[in-house]
Amino acid sequence: MILLFVGVNISVEGIGVNWGxxxxxxxxxxxxxxxxxxxxxxxxxxxxxxxxTMNALIASDLDVMVAIPNDQLASMNTYKRAKEWVxxxxxxxxxxxxxxxxxxxxGNEPFLTAYNNSFLDITFPALRNIQNALNEAGLDYIKATVxxxxxxxNSPDVNNPVPSAGRFRQDILGEMTQIVQFLAQNKAPxxxxxxPFLSLYGNDNFPIDYAFFDGVTSPIVDNGIAYQNVxxxxxxxxxxxxxxxxxxxxxxxxxxxxxxxDGDKNANVxxxxxxxxxxxxxxxxxxxxxxxxxxxxVYLFGLIDEDVKSIAPGNFERHWGIFKYDGQPxxxxxxxxxxxxxxxxxxxxxxYLPKRWCVFNPNAKDLSKLAxxxxxxxxxxxxxxxxxGSSCNGLDAYGNASYAFNAYxxxxxxxxxxxNFQGLAAVTTQNLSQGQCDFPIQILLAESPERGPSLAxxxxxxxxxxxx
Ligand SMILES: *[C@@H]1O[C@H](CO)[C@@H](O)[C@H](O)[C@H]1NC(C)=O
Ligand SMILES: *[C@@H]1O[C@H](CO)[C@@H](O)[C@H](O)[C@H]1NC(C)=O
Ligand SMILES: *[C@@H]1O[C@H](CO)[C@@H](O)[C@H](O)[C@H]1NC(C)=O
Ligand SMILES: *[C@@H]1O[C@H](CO)[C@@H](O)[C@H](O)[C@H]1NC(C)=O
Ligand SMILES: *[C@@H]1O[C@H](CO)[C@@H](O)[C@H](O)[C@H]1NC(C)=O
Numbered sequence: 001m002i003l004l005f006v007g008v009n010i011s012v013e014g015i016g017v018n019w020g021x022x023x024x025x026x027x028x029x030x031x032x033x034x035x036x037x038x039x040x041x042x043x044x045x046x047x048x049x050x051x052x053t054m055n056a057l058i059a060s061d062l063d064v065m066v067a068i069p070n071d072q073l074a075s076m077n078t079y080k081r082a083k084e085w086v087x088x089x090x091x092x093x094x095x096x097x098x099x100x101x102x103x104x105x106x107g108n109e110p111f112l113t114a115y116n117n118s119f120l121d122i123t124f125p126a127l128r129n130i131q132n133a134l135n136e137a138g139l140d141y142i143k144a145t146v147x148x149x150x151x152x153x154n155s156p157d158v159n160n161p162v163p164s165a166g167r168f169r170q171d172i173l174g175e176m177t178q179i180v181q182f183l184a185q186n187k188a189p190x191x192x193x194x195x196p197f198l199s200l201y202g203n204d205n206f207p208i209d210y211a212f213f214d215g216v217t218s219p220i221v222d223n224g225i226a227y228q229n230v231x232x233x234x235x236x237x238x239x240x241x242x243x244x245x246x247x248x249x250x251x252x253x254x255x256x257x258x259x260x261x262d263g264d265k266n267a268n269v270x271x272x273x274x275x276x277x278x279x280x281x282x283x284x285x286x287x288x289x290x291x292x293x294x295x296x297x298v299y300l301f302g303l304i305d306e307d308v309k310s311i312a313p314g315n316f317e318r319h320w321g322i323f324k325y326d327g328q329p330x331x332x333x334x335x336x337x338x339x340x341x342x343x344x345x346x347x348x349x350x351x352y353l354p355k356r357w358c359v360f361n362p363n364a365k366d367l368s369k370l371a372x373x374x375x376x377x378x379x380x381x382x383x384x385x386x387x388x389g390s391s392c393n394g395l396d397a398y399g400n401a402s403y404a405f406n407a408y409x410x411x412x413x414x415x416x417x418x419x420n421f422q423g424l425a426a427v428t429t430q431n432l433s434q435g436q437c438d439f440p441i442q443i444l445l446a447e448s449p450e451r452g453p454s455l456a457x458x459x460x461x462x463x464x465x466x467x468x
Contacts, residue, residue: 013042013286013295014040014041014042014043014336015041015042015043015280015283015298015299015300015335015336015337016041016042016043016044016045016063016065016297016298016299016300017036017041017043017044017045017299017300017301017302017303017322018044018045018046018047018255018256018299018300018301018302018303019032019036019044019045019046019047019053019302019303019304020047020302020303020304020306020309021047021048021050021053021306022306022307022308022309023304023305023306023307023308023325024307024308024381024382024411024442025307025325025411025442025443025445027304027326027327027347027350027443028056029052029053029055029056029057030056031327031347031348031349031350032056032303032304032327032347033056033057033060033062034347034348035323035327035345035346035347035348036060036062036303037060037062038345038348039335039342039344039345040335040336040342041062041335042062042063043062043063043064043065043102043297043299044057044062044063044064044065044299044303045064045065045067045103045105045255045256045299046064046065046066046067046105047067047069047105047108048066048067048068048069049066049067049068049089049090054066054089054093054099057093057099058093058097058098058099059097059098060099060100061100062100063100063102064099064100064101064102064103065101065102065103065104065105065299066089066090066101066103066104066105067104067105067106067108067147068085068104068105068106068107068126068130069107069108070107070108070110070115070119072085073106073107073110073119073122073123073126074122074126076106076122076125076126076129076130077122077125077126077129078129079129079132079133081129082126082129082130082132082133083129083133083136083137085130085133086104086130086133086134086137086139087137090104090134090137090139090142091137091139094139094142101142102142102143103142103143103144103145103189103191103253104130104134104142104143104144104145105144105145105146105147105191105255106123106126106127106130106144106145106146107119107123107126107146107147108147109147109148109149109193110123110146110148111123111148111149111151111152111169111172111175112149112151113151114312120172120175121175123146123175123179124175124178124179124182127144127145127146127179127182128182130144131143131144131182131186131188135186140186143186143187143188143189144186144188145183145188145189145190145191145253146179146191147191147192147193147255147256148190148191148192148193149192149193150192150193150194150195150234150237150238151169152168152169152172152176152192153166153167153168153169153176153237153238153241154166154167154169154237155167155237155240161220161233161237162220162222162223163220163222163225163227163232163233163234163236163237163239163240163290163291164222164223164236164240165237165240166236166237166238166239166240166241166244167240167241167244168241168244168245176245177245180242180245180247180250181247183247183250184247184250189250189251189252189253189297190238190242190250190251190252190253191252191253191254191255192235192238192252192253192254192255193254193255193256193257193301194231194234194235194254194256194257195256195257195258196210196211196212196229196230196231196234196257196259196275197211197258197259197260197266197267197275197316199211199230199234200266201264201266201314201316208266210228210229210230211229211230211275212229212271212274212275212278213228213229213231213275213278213279213282214274214278215228216228216229220233225290225291227290229278231257231279231289232289232290235252235254235289235291235292235296236289236290236291236292238252239252239289239291239292240291251297252292252296253297253298253299254296254297254298254299255299256299256300256301256302257279257298257299257300257301258272258275258276258300258301258302258320258322259271259272259275259276259320260272260316260317260319260320261319261320261321261330262315262316262318262319262384262385262390262391263311263314263315263316263317263318263319263384263385263387263389263390264314264315264316264389264390265388265389266389267316267319267389267390268391269330269331272330272331273331273332273333276300276322276333277333279337280333280334280335280336280337281334281337281338281339282337283296283298283337284334284336284337284338284339285337285338300322301320302320302321302322303321303322303323304321304322304323304324304325304327305318305319305320305321305323305324305325306318306320306321307325307381307382307411308382311384315384315387315390316384317384318382318384319384322344323344323346323347325440325442325443326347326350326352326440326443327346327347327350328346328347329343329344329345329346331344332344350443351443351444352441352442352443352444353410353413353414353441353442353443353444354414354441355429355431355441356409356414356427356428356429356441357402357406357409357427357428357429357430357431357432357439357441358402358405358406358408358409358410358414358418358419358425358426358427358428359401359402359405359406359425359426359427359428359432360398360399360401360402360405360424360425361423361424361425361426362398363426364423364424365423366422366423367424369422369424370397370401370424373401373404373405373421373422373424373425374400374401374404374405376408376421377404377405377407377408377421378404378407378408380408380411381404381407381408381410381411382407382411383403383404383407385403385437386400386403386404391436391437391438392436392437394435394437395437399432401424401425402432402439403437403439405419405421405424405425406432406439406440407440409425409427410440410441410442411442413442413445414427414442
């Protein structure tokens with residue numbers, strides 16, 4: 001009996017990852033699934049239920065969390081629509097040898113203060129309808145949950161933010177209580193995203209070592225427990241908030257945790273390595289937190305860099321990947337956390353565009369329009385590595401121009417008309433990458449038009465180009 005129980009426990013362990021797809025050039029879904037399998041990753045969390053992704057996951061044996069984006073929460077307030085969603089995006093894949101769907105994420109951080117309460121009233125009804133639709137379809141073992149940002153709770157005394165004082169945010173206490181009660185009724189987990197990087201990013205006085213896992217000189221002491229890192233303290237603040245709400249035993253999933261590698265002074269490969277090199281062994285050893293020792297179900301954020309993600313929160317948003325845009329690992333890490341020191345396996349059979357870069361043309365005569373052409377290039381491509389504290393910040397003005405022109409040229413699949421910029425640019429076969437600053441060559445898009453830039457965007461670009 002005991003052995004069997006242990007066996008069952010082990011099978012649900014293992015790290016998960018978030019697979020976001022906000023990239024101008026997505027790796028083929030099948031290549032991504034193979035990369036996950038090659039690296040021993042057992043679970044994947046999605047941000048939608050896209051057909052291409054789901055089809056690639058068929059027979060993969062990966063545990064899957066599918067998702068309903070925030071902009072579909074309103075329609076899920078109608079039970080009939082929720083049933084259709086479940087039928088189309090869960091039931092359809094739920095057969096022997098199909099996709100192993102374990103969870104449905106209802107919304108993504110819908111209570112972020114940046115959303116101005118837009119989703120406040122529609123999140124709970126969507127959650128209720130989706131779980132009820134799952135139950136009605138005989139799929140009550142698939143759990144609906146709402147991935148929430150850690151800002152839904154806090155420890156009220158800012159001068160002494162001890163985890164044991166954790167409570168749900170006062171302004172959303174009613175909504176949170178409703179959600180937690182419903183999750184408990186359905187034996188569904190609470191899902192929270194915890195970001196030590198953002199604690200540091202938002203606050204120059206934040207003690208940097210507290211964001212990592214190597215110990216600090218002055219830990220936060222709470223009822224005799226010395227908190228050595230903000231991850232544990234944050235997680236246990238949630239445990240206390242749940243306890244105060246009457247659900248101290250509710251299962252908790254960490255829906256997102258990770259560290260970006262570019263786009264900010266603290267976002268770099270060394271810090272990301274340090275973070276994962278502390279987090280993964282801690283998870284691999286089932287240490288848990290002081291209030292919740294044991295295994296924690298965790299999804300790393302994220303799998304691959306996403307070059308068209310919104311940078312409203314910061315330039316680092318496009319650099320959360322464990323892998324670069326092309327599925328190449330950024331640094332060594334041990335996903336098992338068990339000291340097996342396996343090398344990270346890159347994506348296989350990735351096809352690239354030719355080795356051609358678009359750069360500033362040194363023979364250009366009229367430089368008066370340089371700034372506006374750089375602006376244009378960066379509006380439609382990713383120039384976030386040029387900013388302060390980022391990998392290409394050291395370039396000179398012409399280097400900046402080259403970087404921008406090349407970024408645009410690659411996004412446009414090296415189209416012949418996309419390296420002109422009023423005579424300021426020219427194509428070269430010389431690689432201008434230097435030091436940390438990489439001038440990328442994009443990957444060849446799969447022959448699957450619905451996954452490329454939409455026709456509307458292409459037309460828009462055409463019109464804009466025409467008027468320049
Ligand atoms: C299924 O999921 C896709 C992708 O997230 C979504 O666009 C679509 O509306 C869903 N289907 C139904 C019937 O709700
Ligand atoms: C929220 O409100 C602010 C200030 O009123 C506004 O600038 C912002 O665009 C709003 N955001 C959303 C998502 O509605
Ligand atoms: C290059 O571009 C970045 C980002 O726009 C800017 O911060 C930097 O000052 C530029 N460098 C030069 C030499 O113009
Ligand atoms: C683009 O330029 C290349 C190299 O000059 C040439 O081989 C190719 O035919 C051109 N393609 C188009 C669509 O004009
Ligand atoms: C360009 O050079 C950099 C290093 O200088 C290298 O890492 C990168 O792979 C090269 N790019 C290509 C497409 O060969």
